[in-house]
Amino acid sequence: MSLARALVEAYWEAAEARDWDRFASILSADVVYESPQSRERVTGRDAYLRYNVEGFTDDWHLVLERVVAEDRAAVSWITVTRGDGERQTGVCFFELGADDLIARLADFWPERYEVPGSRAHLVERD
């Protein structure tokens, strides 16, 4: 198994378990998290731990749907069910650092949308 895949699987397991010590142990000290959609950036393991522990306090749960991994980079596709029952997809790009830990994350949260009428005749719907 690629190192990146192993770390990404451990990352999401630790997050789901709220095992924040284990979660922190998977991160580089100078990890950088970015959410390109919201232009959020969090720099450093301590700040990123706080972001996760204090920023998302509802009773969310996640399922890891898919990981595509090279040795030093990976992408995860997760489904999060929030405390209010809403389900959301998350897609995250991970890169490893020289310390063989997760050093960079680029995180996307695509929302549902309606098919534009201009192409509705070209698709099937679930």
Added chain:
Amino acid sequence: MSLARALVEAYWEAAEARDWDRFASILSADVVYESPQSRERVTGRDAYLRYNVEGFTDDWHLVLERVVAEDRAAVSWITVTRGDGERQTGVCFFELGADDLIARLADFWPERYEVPGSRAHLVERD
């Protein structure tokens, strides 16, 4: 280079060039495209070609930002600039079929959003 990476790079090159013959030659005859956000599904090479050619007729251009690839699966991150100047991120999961062509796509188009106030103190902004 992994086969999946080569095909995904060729896929986006052909799309940007509007080289639809080349684009079609990279797809399995029974390719399935899905957009989980909009619940769109397109089945088969001919229908998927029509979806691309007829569904997106403005003067869009794309830049391939990143590919993470295994041998038989890959994820791309692209930036599309639309005819009206708006830029949008696209993330697509690809899987190859037994014919060594692209057989499945799961395509995400995350939109910009504002940082919730509840975590604004935990992040930097660009």
